[in-house]
Amino acid sequence: MKLLAITSCPNGIAHTYMAAENLQKTAEKLGVSIKVETQGSIGVENEFTADEIEAADGIIIAADKTVDKSRFVGKRLFETGVQDGIHKAEDLIKRFETGNVPVYKGDHQSTINKLKEERKSKQNPVYRHLMNGVSYMIPFVVVGGLLIALALALGGEPTDTGLAIPEGSMWNKVLSVGAAGFTFMVPILAGFIAMSIADRPGLAPGMIGGYIAANGSFYDSEAGAGFLGGILAGFVAGYVAKWIKTWPIPKMLQPIMPILVIPLLASLAVASLFIFIVGAPIASLMDGLTAFLNGMQGASSIVLALLLGAMISFDMGGPVNKVAFLFGASMIGAGNTEVMGAIAAAICVPPLAMGVATLLNKKKYEEAEQEAGKAALAMGLVGITEGAIPFAAKDPLRVIPSIMVGSMLASVIAMLGNVGNNVPHGGPVVAVLGAITNPVMYFIGILAGVFVAAFMVNVLKKNV
Template identity: 70%
Template sequence: MKLLGITSCPNGIAHTYMAAEKLSKTAAKLGVDMKVETQGTIGIENELTPEDIAAADGIIIAADKAVLNKERFKGKRVLETRVTSAIKNPEELIKQFETGEVPIYGEVEEATGDKKGTLKSIQEVKKERKSKQNPIYRHLMNGVSYMIPFVVIGGLLIAISLAIGGQPTPEGVKIPDGSFWKTVNDIGVAGFTFMIPILSGFIAVSIADRPGLVPGMVGGYIAANGSFYGSAAGAGFIGGIIAGFLAGYIAKFIKKLKVPSVIQPIMPILIIPIFSTLIVGLLFIFVLGTPIANLMEAMTSWLNSMQGASSIVLAMILGAMIAFDMGGPFNKVAFLFGASMIGQGNTFIMGSIAAAICVPPLGMGLATLLNKRKYEAEEQDAGKAALAMGLFGITEGAIPFAAKDPLRVIPSIIVGSMVAAVIAMESKVTDSVPHGGPIVAAFNAVGHVGMFFVALAVGTVVTAVLVNALKKEVPQD
């Protein structure tokens, strides 16, 4: 038997390659010829060729986000599952092909009343698959995975340009117009400009495949630019997420409409993008944009009112928001609030956020080092990746742990981030760039850097100790 595989996790780092290794080794042990394509952060590796697909008896897709170009597998037996299933139960997945339990990709849509037996089998498999996967999470993580590089690159280029080319002024650190570092800063700002459209676009792609890309990105651009609906702030990340899901499901609905065969060839390149983009754009401009922007502004105003005597409470709220959804809407509202305060000359808010941002991944990474008996082998590897991501202020490094054990992990990282934020706030730590983590301090963008690292270290230890106290030991391989 010859099988193929594709592995892809939201962050495209640890789990993607662990799953590929597990599938390959298990297949070799069972005497099965297997080639695995990985779709990670650096792109597609070990790509499956048309010849590979033609010769294959089946394909295992172990992914927690949208997989690129699935249409190439039409007519082949395809088993879709979560990436953790390939890590934990690779032998069980492979053996399903021996028993004929795996449906043929594309047959669900083509099945008719004459194929009742086949249709029932496929429905049962799809029902089982859905019980193991959260499609909303998968679609959201697909957008986040493509957005993260824009966040990181944009933030670091801004940090570098301010640290090296910035000059102190009464209004804060500024870069002289016409200088080389002003150009670098502008490139970083351009990276940030793409964040929300990319997020929306690839949420829509996860739902509707390629026809969702244009309406998703256009909808995200409209969400981020309040000038379309008379708002100074725009609908922000919450609006971008809503635009992505809206675009994806509208495009998917149009894609399923029965149309004359003469129109079918132009549906994906003309009809679907035009109508879905127009519907999403008009809905956002005339119906959704203003209410969502008002909500964002209300949350920002509320956070702004917590300054002064309530600085400790404000720091606790910001720390909790940063950690709660690890790069999601709450995280981004707090982050954008801190970024907006920089423009108003208040860099203390961003200082507390900068410390809180990296605590979830650093805390979970440290936890795996302190007590390996409470983490499976793949979690220990994910912990090393989380440590690296934490150094660069990427909160999403904690997502694999939170997704697997939310009731223990999320409270632990929230408490740790709150502690770090409070220490940083009360120690007058500042951050002059919209980014966080030790990398920002390395570029001299942090004031009171000693207390910044104290806050970071204490928050990290609190998270690690708390989560290890809550978790139970797991059987080790």
């Protein structure tokens, strides 16, 4: 027979451990296997794992303090005072042999918690780490995106170089605050992915790695690696930190491991990865794509529109997106405003589509995502593609293809409708500001792309 026991007392200094000792000794005498978790003033020691709880034949709680029982729903459980652990250990253990112990059904809340816990433990760990990063990132995207959206919508003026906000105006300050929020987006994503993998020692290398990933200047690239680079940085930092933790370390050095050695080495590792390995391919990818697009100018405008739409949605602010956007902007200078018209329609599809998707089917999105969906709608209206990043980062394989299809459709319709745009910026806001020729086709393209992408992603996604 395998038993588990928890002991706990008011001060957690003495009785907790006496009861634990006695239960262990008595179990040994009776030939019963037991593991005792002590919840004393040192904290919880000898904590049970989910597997141990699963395998246990019964749970003894000998405590004069409230013990959370939600872990034990569905197990035979006997609860008593800590004194019984000290004096009646034999009775307690034998009780489970005679079979006279009811199964703990739990209150409603603990049943829910247990289900959640089970679902969590069954989740793929990679997905769990990603989720952790995304959940911390969402508020940064929402705050940053909403402020930027507000500033652009109310203070922006269309110019040759995009929507500009006059310097010195209040909206310029709002924009800067929003930009500050966006600056943290990728570092927070990477940092909390790494922290989920390696606990606290992972946070610093993850955030630093995320910052490097998001700033191309570290590796001589015009654009950073975007959120996809951030995800890579988070996982690399996390697993490196976790690996360093397994090194055999002399006891004397152990205290400085989590605050000095692990963060330092893992940060250097992830920084080297970007500076020496990932950086150059990103820069050459951008050069290659730019050359490729320039070569496409004579080809079919529909193929070009499909390609640009796909590129805009692929990494939302990452290098591929940047190449497509800069290509469109350079075409305005060359007198061709239709390329930017197609891109402008594609730009707003990812956030608008994800916002609409959360409204269409709430069951597929967690509460935080539903809130992020509303913010994404606002960001979409002013052409901030990044609004869809929380969704794409959490579930890239379902979200990215969907929004790519939506953006491609919007882009092609705009191109076929001869939509022109002489401001390098996207979303409905440029039409409202009068920069779009043939706005009807522009909006038809956006709406078609948004709804197709929203339906597609909801079909692909499972219920939460």
